[in-house]
Amino acid sequence: MRREIPVRSSAGHYPIIIEPGLRRRIGLILKSLPGKRSYSSVLIVTDRTVEKLYLEDVVRSFDETPHVKIVPAGEQSKSFSVLEELLEYVAGCGLDRDSVIIALGGGVVGDLAGFAAASFMRGIDFIQVPTTLLAHDSSVGGKTGINLRAGKNLAGAFHPPAAVCFDPETFSSLSKREWRSGLAEVIKHGLIRDPELLSFALDIGSFETAEDGAAMGRLLEQSIRVKKEVVEEDEKEKGIRAYLNFGHTLAHAVEAEAGYGRWTHGEAVAAGMIFALELSERTFGIDLRSAEVEASLQKLGYDTRMYKNLDTRSLVERMKKDKKSRQGDIRFVLLKAPCEPVLMPVSETELLKHL
Amino acid sequence: MRREIPVRSSAGHYPIIIEPGLRRRIGLILKSLPGKRSYSSVLIVTDRTVEKLYLEDVVRSFDETPHVKIVPAGEQSKSFSVLEELLEYVAGCGLDRDSVIIALGGGVVGDLAGFAAASFMRGIDFIQVPTTLLAHDSSVGGKTGINLRAGKNLAGAFHPPAAVCFDPETFSSLSKREWRSGLAEVIKHGLIRDPELLSFALDIGSFETAEDGAAMGRLLEQSIRVKKEVVEEDEKEKGIRAYLNFGHTLAHAVEAEAGYGRWTHGEAVAAGMIFALELSERTFGIDLRSAEVEASLQKLGYDTRMYKNLDTRSLVERMKKDKKSRQGDIRFVLLKAPCEPVLMPVSETELLKHL
Structure with missing residues (x-):
């Protein structure tokens, strides 16, 4: 098809x-x-x-x-x-x-x-x-x-x-790790814009799906539709395209700090998304079921806390160089409600506390 | 002012x-x-x-x-x-x-x-x-x-x-050579679009003008207006912006063949423009006063025939790699009348004959 x-x-x-x-x-x-x-x-x-x-x-x-x-x-x-x-x-x-x-x-x-x-x-x-x-x-x-x-x-x-x-x-x-690396971006698209895609991805996300043509086609199409809608609205990343960076601020810092190749991009993004979900829950005093999402990710084989072994100050320094940063402020994509991303400055103190 | x-x-x-x-x-x-x-x-x-x-x-x-x-x-x-x-x-x-x-x-x-x-x-x-x-x-x-x-x-x-x-x-x-290098582009703007600018540039183009604020301002403004009109109409060089390449097909080949620095860009462009003028005259059987323009350029200190000492076949090979070339055809900007540029394929044989 x-x-x-x-x-x-x-x-x-x-x-x-x-x-x-x-x-x-x-x-x-x-x-x-x-x-x-x-x-x-x-x-x-x-x-x-x-x-x-x-x-x-x-x-x-x-x-x-x-x-x-x-x-x-x-x-x-x-x-x-x-x-x-x-x-x-x-x-x-x-x-x-x-x-x-x-x-x-x-x-x-x-x-x-x-x-x-x-x-x-x-x-x-x-x-x-x-x-x-x-x-x-x-x-x-x-x-x-x-x-x-x-x-x-x-x-x-x-x-x-x-x-x-x-x-x-x-x-x-694909190897299992490569599969997981890609699946994290599908899950991200679900978290920021498509609850149905989120359940579907967490549900059928196991490695074996790579061999299932029909499921694979649907997963791909739904995930790409989210990406398409966002980039059509904001090709040059002046606004909402930054939401696609959900989970990525910490992820990029983790990849750089641990050395590229130590973790795949998606593995780092999975950890970054759980961190961003928890930061969102604390910031807005809401429940985004971060524990449930984390359990599903762990079941799929993600290590969602791998950054705990890295130097916290170095991670924060690296986040300051993120492309979303402005005039020294670290800016995070958070969710103020399910599928409702916002771009917000987060203070160094706040980050150091939660990392 | x-x-x-x-x-x-x-x-x-x-x-x-x-x-x-x-x-x-x-x-x-x-x-x-x-x-x-x-x-x-x-x-x-x-x-x-x-x-x-x-x-x-x-x-x-x-x-x-x-x-x-x-x-x-x-x-x-x-x-x-x-x-x-x-x-x-x-x-x-x-x-x-x-x-x-x-x-x-x-x-x-x-x-x-x-x-x-x-x-x-x-x-x-x-x-x-x-x-x-x-x-x-x-x-x-x-x-x-x-x-x-x-x-x-x-x-x-x-x-x-x-x-x-x-x-x-x-x-x-600026040194005299740097001045001449820039003046060639002013003269080019005159040749492809503004006869008044052409006379003005050939007339006051001597090195001393660099010290004359008023003449300098007028020369700059008129030359920039030609460039502005062309790039506004065709920013991404899909069409008429290529006309700004008048004299440049041979010039780029000369610069590369002689080794960058041997001739300034404008010195090579001056020679390239005379070559393109003569090629235009022969192609369209018209009189573009190429001899007169050449005499003025020589009076201003340009060597309009410096490519005569370079290897003709190498020059042609280099022209084939020009960004205007398509599928092996060398394309030249010619004038079918004063200030009326066209982009035309010119055969290797033709070029070898005239070089």
């Missing part, structure tokens, strides 16, 4: 297509994109891991063999040196403004290849072909970027893709 | 302000920008040369001492390594989305600092304070970027400035 969700962006509409086996039809999809001439050149960017699994399927979907660039797997590819090498490769392949870059892989490949597409000749088309559940989130909405030593995603661009192509079959190759 | 030209961009309007002594009032200008809250932090980017001349004047115009980053003077600063160092510095200074980067200097500083502002946290404000005549062109229109080994300006972003502040007094510190 094919599901298609159109997303409105500053650069026009782009489709999100969800269909089992879609990786074998990417070449066809490119030809069918509305308003596109045929592309002069195609370059696929992927990583060592995904190369072995799916590159051949995608390559064979094209009449003419596309260019391919393989980058190392993992967060370290979101760096200036890899970006520079990629852009020199893009130029060396002779891509021009009528060419397209395809990001085949997880969030790292999507963010890196997307920023390369945004920057090459000041912007050419790119297509997201996410192969992880986590990337269902990052591939929609046009955020691209790399890391600085000073922090994650500090250099980048808003550059909407020309299409996002999901083949849920690719999720069957 | 103060002249102010508003420019419409995708990010709203921004003012171009031309006023003698303006460098001593940049702090005030920032406070007066329409619709801006006060900036949380200010970082000035400049180069070793401009630092000695004007940095103190700009710094002293602020109530609180701004952050400063000095980069090496010259084209080599438009590189990944300098961009990365600059962005790490920006992050280290604690800039956030409410901060501003000021580019104080020529085109290199503007392009580099502009791309840093476009990329930092996916885009923060920046202000152009051009100190060369050449930068009167590059500072308007929102193009920012750095060079790849494969070619000039191949990585970058469209990121309109929040304001452009000209202090024509700073032009008195």
